[in-house]
Ligand SMILES: Nc1ncnc2c1ncn2[C@@H]1O[C@H](COP(=O)(O)OP(=O)(O)OP(=O)(O)O)[C@@H](O)[C@H]1O
Ligand SMILES: O=C(O)C1=C[C@@H](O)[C@@H](O)[C@H](O)C1
């Protein structure tokens with residue numbers, strides 16, 4: 131068990147960056163519990179993310195997401211995988227950083243595209259017919275969204291970069307070492 135760990139470690143990064151996958155493994159390594167914000171939102175709302183978007187649009191989703199983040203900061207300690215858009219704005223980002231260690235899982239859009247283009251539970255990737263958009267459209271739209279979000283992700287205290295070549299084990303090992311270094315030096 132590593133001593134001096136912050137109460138919460140938040141994993142940020144774009145859709146499909148690997149936050150949920152890395153978060154689960156990291157929690158095992160650090161002997162902490164793991165919580166996936168998207169799963170928590172679905173549990174709280176009693177609906178899937180797709181249903182929340184269908185019924186109330188992105189605004190409704192962001193409202194629930196914001197409430198869940200604030201609630202978890204009050205009630206939960208452990209590793210939290212955020213959603214791809216959870217940092218919302220500077221105010222939310224500052225609040226998250228005040229209440230834990232924020233990590234950026236940096237994964238290039240090209241790698242992300244190979245991973246996410248078949249997942250129907252990410253409404254931002256779907257067209258009006260509910261089908262995953264064409265790869266070219268996705269590439270264009272996701273690149274623009276990533277560019278917009280990057281200045282927020284980049285304010286994370288730690289970054290782990292996934293170039294698509296590293297194994298999951300390597301990524302988790304690198305992140306664990308960065309966290310250990312961070313807690314013993316800051
Ligand atoms: N390091 C990795 N190597 C190979 N595949 C990976 C890696 N990390 C994640 N994946 C795969 O990529 C997909 C997306 O990963 P994951 O769901 O963890 O991303 P996420 O960042 O949590 O996305 P979201 O923001 O949409 O929740 C999954 O199918 C997962 O198995
Ligand atoms: O990048 C985003 O805005 C999102 C990412 C997912 O984790 C989910 O939170 C949802 O699909 C929205």
Ligand SMILES: [Mg+2]
Nearest residue numbers: 149150168211
């Ligand atoms: Mg996830």
